[in-house]
Amino acid sequence: MESSQSVGAWRELGSHFGTVVVLAGGVLVGAVNIYLAASLLPTVVADIGGERLYAWNMTVFLVAQVVATVLVNRVLSRRGNIVSYLIGFGVFATGSALCAMSPVMPVLLVGRGAQGFGAGLLTGLGFALIRSVLPRHLWARGSALISAMFGLGNFVGPALGGFFAQFGSWRPAFVVLALASGAMAAFVPRVLSRGSRAEAEAAPVPIGSLLLVVGAAGAVSIAGLLSNQAVMAAFIAVALALIVAFFRTEKCRGRVRVLPHPTYQAGSALRWIYLTMAFLASGVAVETFLPLFSQRLGGLPPVAAGFFGAALSLGWSASQVVSSSARRERTLRWLQVAGPGLLAAGLAVLALLQQRDASLLGAITWLPVLLLGGTGIGLAMPHLSVAAMASTADEQEGEKAAAAIATVLTMSTAFGAALAGLLVNVGGPSMVNSARWLLFGFAAVSALGVPTALRANHLTRSAEVRREDEVEPTAESDAPLD
CATH class of the missing domain: 4.10.860 (DNA Excision Repair, Uvrb; Chain A)
Structure with missing residues (x-):
């Protein structure tokens, strides 16, 4: 008989409204910032110069974000839930204010670094605290909602950035981010408990x-x-x-690691879960170039091209809200394997559809393919997150495994962005070749998630069987004698 998981209703998640707002809001402000800054940078360069340092804006942000996600457990163990969140929102708000006041590009880069560090803390805290502040049966719902913030940020960020850029006023956009972060920080002490980890020993920095x-x-x-x-x-x-x-x-190493100890234990599914998440998340890097291809190859206006760039995230966000309702073990395992396969198929089909001077109808056909590819991410990601959180019975290691989800996603984003630039460069100077190199390349990367998901499922199932075998003899020995 197939087992199933208990999955709480969205209404029940609503009973934790304040907590969920803080967790999801912290991820959202960082996600919005990524796309807002990208849409504002041309206006910023026209105002304060620094075109030679243009690419460093994203590099500095992503590097600081990776470093911060690694430090999440250390900050939590020393400061507790409330102070950790206040630090995250405070650093992000300070970085946003510094960006708003920047007279030259080097100062803006310092602000971007502070933004990245704050966003990394907030993203890591969001995933880390799901495990401790929500009941087990709401982990999938919570993970789906928090992951959806990345997709939502892809809509809000360009829209907000485009609005301010339209009037040539980029500084107020960063002021809005600082104010939003400050408002969220004021909300934190009212809804979060201090947590029981403030007295725990802090792990060294790897x-x-x-x-x-x-x-x-x-x-x-x-x-x-x-x-x-x-x-x-x-x-x-x-x-x-x-x-x-x-x-x-x-x-x-002993205990000084970026990823938790079970990742490197023989027979543990955690390394394969993280790899599957990495292959899925890195595929989102193609969004950076989709507006360019939509304009140059599909002849679409900038507004429509921007929507095409966000279509992958739309499919991701919408599908995982539905996917989080799945409860049968067999269905969960199937979704984790089907997700990367669907993403790979979508990117490969989109690569085949690329051609010079595509007709309007031809360009429109890209949209459902992008939505389908994004759906693959949403189908698998919530359940991979829950699988990572539940990968060990040890409470501390489980919390580390949850916090490391943000580290894996951030590292995947950084490598994905770097790989995307490399593939587009290899395909140049032809725009069609660049598009195909990019899309086929990430289709291959995404496809690697299928065997890693299968391996994770096999090891998870084997561990469950071992636990059942260990429980049965104990139950028999405790049975009364006739």
Whole structure:
């Protein structure tokens, strides 16, 4: 007989309204900021200069975000729930205010770094606290709602940024972010408990692992800017070597790790769960170039092209609200495998549809394909998040596994952005070739999530069978003798 999970109703999640608003709102302000800043940057450069440092805006933000997500457990263990959130919102608001006042680009980059650090803390805290502030049967709903904030940010960010850019006033946009962050911070003490982890021992910072991750992402980013193929290949080789060194360093260390200890235990499904999430999340990087392809190849106006760029996130956000209602174990396992397969199929079909001077009807056909690809992310992501949270019975390791979800997603975004630039550069100067290299490349990356999801399901099921076998002899020994 197939087992099923208890899944609470959305109405029940509403009974935790204040808590959910803080958790989801923290993720949302960071997600909105990514796309808002991207849409404002041309206006910013026209005002204060710094075109040569244009690309560093996203790099600085993402690196700071990765570092902050790694520090989430340390901040929680030392400061507790409320103070940790106040630090996150405070740093983000300070960074936003600094961006609003920036007279030159280097000052803006400092503000972007502070924004990234605050956003990383808020994203990590959102996933970390699901496990401790919500009952077990609401984890899937909570994960779906928080993950949906990334997709919602893809709509609100460009809309808000475009509104201010239309009038040439970019500074008020950052002021709005600072005020929104301050308002959320005022809400925190009213809805969150201080938590029981304030007296826990704080884990050291894994500086070596962090440097390897940042170095690998930087090497891929540099490779994407080069035209000499030999030098490009050398930087890619360096990136791969740094990634290998990262995993070896993580595996050999004691408790100073970026990812929790069960990730490296033999027979643990957690590493495969994280890999599947990484392959899914990295696919969103294609959104950066979809508006460009929609305008250059499909002849769409900027407003319509921007919507095409957000279609992947729309499919992601909408589908996971529905997907989070699934409860049968077999269905959950199927969704985790089908998700990356659907994303890979959508990107591959979209690559085949790319052509120069596409007709309006041809361009419109891209939209359902993008929605379908995004649906693949939404089908799998909530259940992968719950699987990561439930991967260990140890309470502390479980909380670390939950917090590490944000680290995995952030690292995947950073590497995905770097890889996207590399693939577009390889396909150039032809726009059609660039589009196909990008889409086929990420279709292949997404497809890797199918075998990793299958492996995660197999190990999870094996662990469940072992636990059942261990319980049965105990039950028999406790039975009364006739």
